[in-house]
Amino acid sequence: MDQNQITVTEAVLAAYFSGKATPEESAAVEKWRLLSPGNESAFRDYALIWERSGNFVPVMNINKDAAFARILEKTGKQPMTASPARSPMYYFSRIAAVIVLLVISVLVFRERGTGEVFDQTTLATAENQELQLSDGSVVWLRNGSSLFYNTEDDGSAIRKVRLKGEGFFEIAHNPERPFRVELEDGAYVEVLGTEFHVSQTGANIGVLVKSGRVRFSPSRGDFPVLKASQKAVYSKKDARLTISESSSMNELSWHTGGLEFVSTPLSKVIEDLQQFYNADITLENSKLKSCLHTAPLTDASLDEVLSSLELAYGLRVVRTSRNVYKLTGGNCGK
Amino acid sequence: MAEQEEKYWLERLKEGDEAALGKIFDVYYSDLVSRIFRVIPDSDTCQDIAQEVFVELWNKRASIEIHSSLGAYLNRAAVNRALNYLKSRNRGVIDGSAELVESADDGEVFSTEARQAEEMELRLHRAIEKLPERCRAVFALSRFEDLSHKEIADRLGISVKTIENQITKAMKLLRESLRDST
Numbered sequence: 071m072d073q074n075q076i077t078v079t080e081a082v083l084a085a086y087f088s089g090k091a092t093p094e095e096s097a098a099v100e101k102w103r104l105l106s107p108g109n110e111s112a113f114r115d116y117a118l119i120w121e122r123s124g125n126f127v128p129v130m131n132i133n134k135d136a137a138f139a140r141i142l143e144k145t146g147k148q149p150m151t152a153s154p155a156r157s158p159m160y161y162f163s164r165i166a167a168v169i170v171l172l173v174i175s176v177l178v179f180r181e182r183g184t185g186e187v188f189d190q191t192t193l194a195t196a197e198n199q200e201l202q203l204s205d206g207s208v209v210w211l212r213n214g215s216s217l218f219y220n221t222e223d224d225g226s227a228i229r230k231v232r233l234k235g236e237g238f239f240e241i242a243h244n245p246e247r248p249f250r251v252e253l254e255d256g257a258y259v260e261v262l263g264t265e266f267h268v269s270q271t272g273a274n275i276g277v278l279v280k281s282g283r284v285r286f287s288p289s290r291g292d293f294p295v296l297k298a299s300q301k302a303v304y305s306k307k308d309a310r311l312t313i314s315e316s317s318s319m320n321e322l323s324w325h326t327g328g329l330e331f332v333s334t335p336l337s338k339v340i341e342d343l344q345q346f347y348n349a350d351i352t353l354e355n356s357k358l359k360s361c362l363h364t365a366p367l368t369d370a371s372l373d374e375v376l377s378s379l380e381l382a383y384g385l386r387v388v389r390t391s392r393n394v395y396k397l398t399g400g401n402c403g404k
Numbered sequence: 405m406a407e408q409e410e411k412y413w414l415e416r417l418k419e420g421d422e423a424a425l426g427k428i429f430d431v432y433y434s435d436l437v438s439r440i441f442r443v444i445p446d447s448d449t450c451q452d453i454a455q456e457v458f459v460e461l462w463n464k465r466a467s468i469e470i471h472s473s474l475g476a477y478l479n480r481a482a483v484n485r486a487l488n489y490l491k492s493r494n495r496g497v498i499d500g501s502a503e504l505v506e507s508a509d510d511g512e513v514f515s516t517e518a519r520q521a522e523e524m525e526l527r528l529h530r531a532i533e534k535l536p537e538r539c540r541a542v543f544a545l546s547r548f549e550d551l552s553h554k555e556i557a558d559r560l561g562i563s564v565k566t567i568e569n570q571i572t573k574a575m576k577l578l579r580e581s582l583r584d585s586t
Binding site (some may be wrong): 084 | 433441451550576
């Protein structure tokens with residue numbers, strides 16, 4: 071036995087796991103493990119604790135707008151004019167037009183939340199982007215969003231990526247290894263093999279499931295399992311979660327390249343059309359608002375879509391200027 | 405943030421462009437707050453500390469030299485501030501009696517091994533949240549901030565022995581949380 075023997079305490083084990091132990095301490099730990107089955111089992115418990123605590127991300131709510139306003143205040147900068155607190159996104163959108171960066175760069179992204187290391191970042195700035203991951207899953211990244219992931223499958227128990235912004239995921243089925251999409255503030259979405267859509271805005275996180283089952287874990291509160299065509303919206307401000315049946319998948323139109331309607335009220339159809347074609351459409355006959363419209367997925371032009379509405383509901387389409395349309399007359403019955 | 409993008413925003417920051425501060429803030433603020441929160445679980449304090457980091461970034465923008473990455477730089481600045489904060493309110497280590505609350509066992513029951521590992525991780529994270537204040541701070545500095553026991557002791561102005569005691573205590577409490585599984 072050594073003269074000055076090192077007592078293996080939990081603190082020495084911690085130093086050992088963090089790679090900060092001295093050679094003498096490491097030797098003592100290795101010797102200690104072999105002394106009894108109890109020691110070995112304690113060693114394994116602590117190794118597990120050390121490893122798994124690495125994913126610890128605290129749960130908290132942050133009001134970024136208010137925080138940024140305070141920073142401006144402290145730097146002596148007056149927030150401009152009427153709006154007391156401009157969101158950082160305001161500044162970004164002003165500049166977004168100036169820089170159209172399409173950066174696909176390789177860097178080691180040390181995720182600050184978890185110590186998780188991803189070796190690849192894809193930032194889809196100018197246009198939507200399609201990515202194939204090493205496990206066969208496919209991600210469509212909406213413009214302006216970023217995905218952090220590993221180029222090689224490391225075989226870990228949970229397949230993980232991290233999303234900033236918005237994306238559509240088609241996950242390669244593998245019930246043994248759940249696929250986790252980490253979001254802001256410790257929220258995440260986890261699946262076994264399915265298709266789903268995630269959107270994040272300053273105030274909300276939305277998850278829409280196209281097929282399969284998904285577990286959504288917001289940073290606070292319940293973590294429900296969502297089924298196909300269910301949509302969960304989590305409000306960060308009041309930590310409220312709303313789950314609804316989604317009547318259409320048209321939130322995915324940026325991904326599918328077209329709209330589709332299944333018994334969708336005409337008012338909602340008009341809304342989707344306006345958003346997708348970036349047009350101003352008014353439905354003058356309010357009786358038509360609740361007509362249920364069904365149409366297969368199409369990437370037809372707006373004029374074509376409107377003339378199909380004309381036929382279906384006997385209404386009249388008047389184009390008053392570029393991208394401004396009025397729909398008059400008509401009735402629900404065909 | 406990608407390297408090229410980061411360079412671009414730093415240039416803009418140096419020129420005194422407030423939009424650059426906005427962009428950098430937008431990318432890093434939440435992560436910085438969560439990072440500090442692991443060590444100091446008080447939302448207001450963490451936000452104050454994180455905000456100071458950005459105020460300093462702005463005030464020092466003209467002379468700032470970043471050799472690693474902006475993210476690493478901000479992290480270091482935040483951790484330094486957190487350490488100073490802990491030191492400033494270090495009035496000897498008072499150990500509150502550690503309460504380990506039952507793990508949150510709501511939610512779906514899944515049967516796969518991956519799921520069990522998941523539940524175990526969740527329980528562990530809850531237990532970290534329940535650690536007594538000082539104990540948690542010292543454990544988090546050791547676990548997440550890549551600091552040795554000696555470095556933590558020096559920065560907080562307390563003895564290595566105390567740091568080791570705190571870490572031992574934290575580890576023991578966390579191990580108990582694994583046992584609480586059924």
